[in-house]
Amino acid sequence: MLFAPPDVATGEIFARLGEMLTDPYDLAVIGRTVGLALAVTIICVVLGFPIAYWLARSPSRWSGVFLAVAIFPLMLSNVVRTFGWLVILGSKGALGQLLVQLGIVEVAPQLLYTKLAIILGLTQLFLPLAIISCYSAVAQVDPGLDDASRGLGGGRIRTMWSVVIPLTMPGIVVAATLVFAGSVTAYTTPYLLGGSSQRMLSTQLFNYASTTVDWATASATALIMTVLVFLVSGLSSLIGRKGATS
Amino acid sequence: MKRPITAALAVIGYVIMIVPIIFVVATAFTSGSTLRFPPDGFSLRWFDEALGYEPFIGAAISSLELAVVATALALLVGVPVTLAVHRGKLPGKSLVEGLFLSPLIVPELVVGLALFQQLMVGLDLDNFSTLLVGHTALMLPYAVRVTGASLALADPALEEAARGLGASPLRAFFNVTLPILRPGIFSAGLLSMVTSFNNVPLSLLLQGRDFRTLPVTMLDYVQQSYDPMVAAASTLVLAATVVIAVIAERTVGFAKIFGGINQ
Numbered sequence: 001m002l003f004a005p006p007d008v009a010t011g012e013i014f015a016r017l018g019e020m021l022t023d024p025y026d027l028a029v030i031g032r033t034v035g036l037a038l039a040v041t042i043i044c045v046v047l048g049f050p051i052a053y054w055l056a057r058s059p060s061r062w063s064g065v066f067l068a069v070a071i072f073p074l075m076l077s078n079v080v081r082t083f084g085w086l087v088i089l090g091s092k093g094a095l096g097q098l099l100v101q102l103g104i105v106e107v108a109p110q111l112l113y114t115k116l117a118i119i120l121g122l123t124q125l126f127l128p129l130a131i132i133s134c135y136s137a138v139a140q141v142d143p144g145l146d147d148a149s150r151g152l153g154g155g156r157i158r159t160m161w162s163v164v165i166p167l168t169m170p171g172i173v174v175a176a177t178l179v180f181a182g183s184v185t186a187y188t189t190p191y192l193l194g195g196s197s198q199r200m201l202s203t204q205l206f207n208y209a210s211t212t213v214d215w216a217t218a219s220a221t222a223l224i225m226t227v228l229v230f231l232v233s234g235l236s237s238l239i240g241r242k243g244a245t246s
Numbered sequence: 247m248k249r250p251i252t253a254a255l256a257v258i259g260y261v262i263m264i265v266p267i268i269f270v271v272a273t274a275f276t277s278g279s280t281l282r283f284p285p286d287g288f289s290l291r292w293f294d295e296a297l298g299y300e301p302f303i304g305a306a307i308s309s310l311e312l313a314v315v316a317t318a319l320a321l322l323v324g325v326p327v328t329l330a331v332h333r334g335k336l337p338g339k340s341l342v343e344g345l346f347l348s349p350l351i352v353p354e355l356v357v358g359l360a361l362f363q364q365l366m367v368g369l370d371l372d373n374f375s376t377l378l379v380g381h382t383a384l385m386l387p388y389a390v391r392v393t394g395a396s397l398a399l400a401d402p403a404l405e406e407a408a409r410g411l412g413a414s415p416l417r418a419f420f421n422v423t424l425p426i427l428r429p430g431i432f433s434a435g436l437l438s439m440v441t442s443f444n445n446v447p448l449s450l451l452l453q454g455r456d457f458r459t460l461p462v463t464m465l466d467y468v469q470q471s472y473d474p475m476v477a478a479a480s481t482l483v484l485a486a487t488v489v490i491a492v493i494a495e496r497t498v499g500f501a502k503i504f505g506g507i508n509q
Contacts, residue, residue: 084266094283
């Protein structure tokens with residue numbers, strides 16, 4: 001029912017779904033969506049975990065302030081947050097100008113409406129989520145375990161890999177799931193920073209539903225998005241359960 | 247610094263999170279008329295323009311209306327549900343719990359499309375009512391989680407004591423349970439109002455000619471014209487958010503509010 005518009009036959013939606021899954025352009029959009037979401041997920045975990053670890057373990061009173069600074073963006077409008085990248089990456093933007101001034105390039109390169117722009121925008125959006133999920137996981141691990149591992153001769157890196165990361169894995173999986181699902185379904189960022197040259201499933205969905213008013217295809221796109229999200233959250237709860245029993 | 251790699255990653259992370267916001271504020275005060283950096287000069291003209299731009303003001307009022315009503319509805323449904331989940335022994339408790347406490351992964355754009363097709367086109371509902379249904383449903387888990395987190399900390403013995411001392415169930419609820427829940431309800435309300443006010447994906451397909459929300463109106467404006475007025479409007483939204491964040495931090499504490507979501 002969720003995907004059946006009142007005056008479109010269900011058969012038509014599946015017909016469109018079949019067309020989309022064979023059409024090279026649509027496949028490219030799906031591939032781009034998954035690829036960018038994966039890239040953002042990896043970046044958010046790689047940046048978010050160390051930040052969370054540092055925030056949870058630092059004895060400094062500044063860590064409270066930095067935690068608040070990391071959480072605050074979650075309350076701020078995505079439009080406001082994404083708009084900043086237009087100023088930085090735009091044709092007269094700060095980064096392009098900087099590169100020219102430093103003599104690295106002659107003409108400011110095209111930065112907006114690229115994959116890089118979307119990755120930066122989505123990382124900004126979802127890094128706070130990754131930090132919070134990892135933070136609550138790290139905070140639950142007894143710091144005494146780190147010390148014990150060190151005391152027994154484990155180096156800093158070995159302690160990290162064999163003690164801290166395995167113990168915080170459930171939190172890391174939750175972080176990755178939230179970031180991936182968020183990136184697959186985000187609209188504001190690909191709309192403002194990707195434009196029409198870097199279409200993702202969400203911007204396509206809006207296009208079909210609102211601009212071309214092709215509801216069967218919009219529903220088919222929605223179906224693909226939903227399956228992707230549920231697939232990943234199912235997979236992550238499976239990993240979570242396996243981790244809990246082993 | 248003892249951990250150079252950690253430090254480098256942390257710096258990169260914070261730069262990506264914070265620097266764009268600084269650039270928004272910096273361009274809002276430009277005297278020029280393009281989004282260039284460095285700004286041409288200092289002026290407040292774009293704040294004047296943003297505050298005098300009727301579509302923004304109208305949409306801001308609409309968004310606020312929607313956020314307040316949706317939050318009130320979500321709390322009205324969510325607080326009793328929380329109590330039932332935590333205190334009661336209703337059958338199917340785990341199902342209710344799973345429904346409200348499952349991770350907040352909902353493809354909102356898809357929900358928006360479904361609501362548009364089923365309610366606006368199918369049942370001919372107006373777009374405010376449809377938005378209200380969607381936002382209330384989206385805010386419900388916040389209400390249940392955050393009030394639940396503060397309820398979990400409360401001692402059920404307090405209620406029993408009140409009952410034992412002769413208070414009626416109603417009196418025990420209003421004089422004992424509700425005051426315990428107040429910080430939880432307050433932070434749930436604050437969080438869900440902010441979330442509703444900022445929402446784009448759910449609201450996107452549910453815009454009407456008479457009722458448009460602010461974030462979507464700002465998005466449309468950015469697409470049409472490339473001037474700093476949106477930076478000024480964004481800075482005003484940012485300022486309001488900072489005020490709310492400070493209130494949240496002072497009253498309940500950030501970590502508690504968001505901790506309630508991610509546990």
